[in-house]
Amino acid sequence: MRPRHGPEGRSVDRVAGVLWSEDEVGRAFAMGIEEALEEAYRRWSTLVYSLARQGCRNDADAADVAQAAFVSAWRGRHRFDPARGALPAWLVTITRRRIADHWSERSRRSGAAGVGQDLIGAGPVEPGVFDHQLDRVLDSVVIADAMKDLGERQRHILGLAFFEGMTHAEIAERLDLPLGTVKSDIRRSLERLRERMKGGIDVD
Amino acid sequence: MSIDYGDPHCDDDDVSLLALGESAASECADHLRTCPDCTRRVLDMRAVVDAARPTDADLLAPAPIGLWERIAAEAFEASDAADQDPDPPQQPGMVVPLVRRRRWTAIVASAAAASGLIIGGAAVWFAVSGAQDRPVTVAAAQLVRPDTDAVMGSATLQRTAAGMALAVQAPQLPAPDGGYYEVWMATPDTVTMVAVGTINPGESAVFALPAAMDTGAFPVVDISLEQFDGNTGHSSVSVARAVF
Numbered sequence: 001m002r003p004r005h006g007p008e009g010r011s012v013d014r015v016a017g018v019l020w021s022e023d024e025v026g027r028a029f030a031m032g033i034e035e036a037l038e039e040a041y042r043r044w045s046t047l048v049y050s051l052a053r054q055g056c057r058n059d060a061d062a063a064d065v066a067q068a069a070f071v072s073a074w075r076g077r078h079r080f081d082p083a084r085g086a087l088p089a090w091l092v093t094i095t096r097r098r099i100a101d102h103w104s105e106r107s108r109r110s111g112a113a114g115v116g117q118d119l120i121g122a123g124p125v126e127p128g129v130f131d132h133q134l135d136r137v138l139d140s141v142v143i144a145d146a147m148k149d150l151g152e153r154q155r156h157i158l159g160l161a162f163f164e165g166m167t168h169a170e171i172a173e174r175l176d177l178p179l180g181t182v183k184s185d186i187r188r189s190l191e192r193l194r195e196r197m198k199g200g201i202d203v204d
Numbered sequence: 205m206s207i208d209y210g211d212p213h214c215d216d217d218d219v220s221l222l223a224l225g226e227s228a229a230s231e232c233a234d235h236l237r238t239c240p241d242c243t244r245r246v247l248d249m250r251a252v253v254d255a256a257r258p259t260d261a262d263l264l265a266p267a268p269i270g271l272w273e274r275i276a277a278e279a280f281e282a283s284d285a286a287d288q289d290p291d292p293p294q295q296p297g298m299v300v301p302l303v304r305r306r307r308w309t310a311i312v313a314s315a316a317a318a319s320g321l322i323i324g325g326a327a328v329w330f331a332v333s334g335a336q337d338r339p340v341t342v343a344a345a346q347l348v349r350p351d352t353d354a355v356m357g358s359a360t361l362q363r364t365a366a367g368m369a370l371a372v373q374a375p376q377l378p379a380p381d382g383g384y385y386e387v388w389m390a391t392p393d394t395v396t397m398v399a400v401g402t403i404n405p406g407e408s409a410v411f412a413l414p415a416a417m418d419t420g421a422f423p424v425v426d427i428s429l430e431q432f433d434g435n436t437g438h439s440s441v442s443v444a445r446a447v448f
Contacts, residue, residue: 037275045271049268071275071279168221184217197251
């Protein structure tokens with residue numbers, strides 16, 4: 001497992017007053033502690049559902065696939081070894097299988113109904129294309145997560161740059177901060193995000 | 205990477221601004237036309253910006269409302285369906301050897317059997333009354349460091365003549381570095397926590413638990429690193445944890 005957090009320490013989330021590290025969620029999941037499934041859902045449902053949407057190209061099917069992924073991960077938890085990999089990576093593997101199941105079930109059904117073949121564009125996403133989208137989803141999930149770990153000021157500044165398209169000069173004026181402070185905050189924040197993206201979530 | 209003054213390459217601040225789509229200092233803009241290294245640095249950083257601000261705004265989509273309820277209903281209510289697992293078995297190395305709770309069950313059952321008690325169900329372990337001459341172990345678990353899994357010691361829930369007690373041995377705790385360690389018991393969701401006392405590294409401690417405490421509802425033992433700051437709440441720095 002490559003940890004999704006940097007060398008500065010383990011990444012932790014505050015859950016109703018107490019901390020669960022990613023490892024703790026994984027171990028509790030493997031032990032069958034029900035709260036761990038809820039915590040896994042809280043942390044990684046966006047990842048699983050977004051992947052399912054990329055794989056299914058249909059929101060309703062994606063919801064079914066995401067449901068099947070979480071339920072089968074839970075039922076198969078005795079095969080998840082926290083010492084050998086991170087829980088989100090395992091969830092990604094299982095989500096891919098459920099997407100494949102979805103398409104084989106569909107083609108089986110359309111075959112049985114005598115439809116012969118799916119219409120063009122209604123079949124599975126080509127593996128190469130899906131892998132590319134998978135990487136993009138993973139990067140975005142990691143970055144969204146890493147943003148939460150930035151200091152409040154850094155997160156605010158980066159948010160203005162990313163999502164409101166403000167220049168560093170505009171940000172400096174809006175927040176009444178020296179230009180150099182905004183510049184170096186942006187640089188440091190982007191460098192931290194880049195490190196986290198390199199660490200990523202390790203999937204095979 | 206920091207660049208020395210006088211270095212002709214673009215400085216890191218300019219690389220970040222360019223990645224965000226801003227214009228950079230003119231000497232950097234000129235330099236970029238001829239320097240593949242700096243061009244690569246900008247592109248690398250732009251990949252970060254693109255991941256944060258994807259062109260297809262719905263690349264990440266939150267799961268629809270109600271999905272959790274569907275999952276919980278299927279995962280928790282149909283527990284007998286655990287065999288309906290669509291994934292193929294993996295190599296033996298992937299199998300998690302034992303669900304810890306089972307092991308504790310065995311400990312509890314044998315302890316209770318030794319004292320001649322009849323076991324009727326899980327809740328009974330904690331509800332059995334009657335003073336014992338010596339402490340009976342009701343549950344035991346290893347204390348592990350949450351981030352590394354290193355074994356830090358053990359925690360034992362005991363029934364004594366005087367009531368319930370938590371015994372903690374933590375020989376592997378490092379020096380608390382100006383602070384101190386506090387032992388907590390918590391509900392499984394770790395929302396509700398009870399501070400049971402402080403412990404020093406290398407020490408074995410036995411904490412008497414409040415008579416009114418439903419110990420079965422607090423299966424998590426947590427040791428936190430606290431500072432002498434007057435704040436009585438959990439510091440959020442967990443150094444060891446066990447689950448009964």
